[in-house]
């Protein structure tokens with residue numbers, strides 16, 4: 342990944358700064374030799390490093406075995422990482438005769454070294470919830486280097502596997518990495534026990550949603566009985582990082598799923614404790630992307646109050662409500678202390694929303710989520726929404742549909758707010774204006790049906806009291 346990313350750099354100065362070396366092993370043009378080994382010699386002669394000193398011509402399979410065994414011993418002294426040798430038919434004619442399987446030549450076979458192992462301590466065993474609701478135990482390891490990467494997690498597959506290994510929390514274990522992203526625990530070293538190790542028990546209730554866990558007949562896996570468990574967690578995380586929430590760049594649904602699959606992130610607060618060591622072993626995370634993501638997350642340790650409220654994903658609390666709450670209470674401390682009556686007294690907040698907010702802040706889950714987030718957030722900022730007293734949209738609810746020429750959706754929202762109006766995504770009898778842009782569809786029809794005034798972009802700009810660029 343690092344090599345491919347380096348070669349793909351658009352700026353050759355960056356590529357040059359990376360200290361990437363290259364060993365040639367094949368020549369695309371016909372150069373009139375009969376042996377593959379001569380290609381290496383030729384490449385070396387015309388100035389390409391081709392690793393001739395590392396190559397060996399073997400007469401038979403025993404010599405191949407010997408070479409493989411010898412290189413196993415010297416591999417750690419090489420200044421690059423190798424995971425095996427390639428056994429190549431030396432006669433170019435024979436190589437062609439034996440042909441290909443798919444894209445892979447039969448005449449060149451990778452002969453890999455055994456997977457690398459290391460010993461470390463299982464500090465804890467966590468539970469990860471898969472898309473199908475399956476609960477997978479994951480070992481949280483004291484960080485250790487295996488096969489060139491830092492390893493801090495290993496899958497334990499299921500409860501039976503833990504029993505088979507005889508694994509306890511606190512045990513010293515052998516971890517093995519065989520090309521997979523998440524390494525395996527392949528053995529326990531009971532002779533190193535101190536007596537403080539703890540037996541692991543599968544939870545009886547889902548650590549995510551607290552539903553009962555069940556076992557299907559004939560299966561080794563435990564499942565969360567709540568069919569939507571995975572989706573709920575994913576949705577919560579996607580909502581948290583969304584544009585109106587923490588707006589974390591580069592953290593889309595796929596990356597979130599990947600972080601969950603590696604048991605790195607369960608709840609939003611976990612994002613703030615990610616490290617480069619966590620990310621780098623993951624696919625797509627080589628190169629700068631790990632640092633970029635960590636930087637994007639770090640930047641959001643200072644967050645606007647209304648974004649913080651919105652990101653919590655409290656039922657019935659959208660962007661508009663979050664802003665109203667931020668304006669009214671001004672600080673998280675005052676919001677958390679608010680009674681239901683005080684919440685109801687906030688302009689634009691009805692009984693249902695007030696009830697939902699109050700229930701959330703008083704629930705164990707809500708309290709825990711807020712306090713764990715607050716332990717990572719360094720600063721919550723608040724600028725009271727600017728509300729023009731003279732604005733011609735004061736007290737008016739506006740829906741925008743279709744594409745406007747001069748405003749993106751977010752710009753239109755902001756402009757409506759700045760003019761004292763309220764933006765809404767759906768048309769109802771309470772809507773005052775529907776601004777219809779190009780290709781407006783069902784919302785315009787709905788507006789006609791319920792008798793809401795439909796205006797075009799020019800009229801909208803007049804209502805705002807200005808054109809965007811003036």
Ligand SMILES: [Zn+2]
Nearest residue numbers: 547550565570
């Ligand atoms: Zn669950």
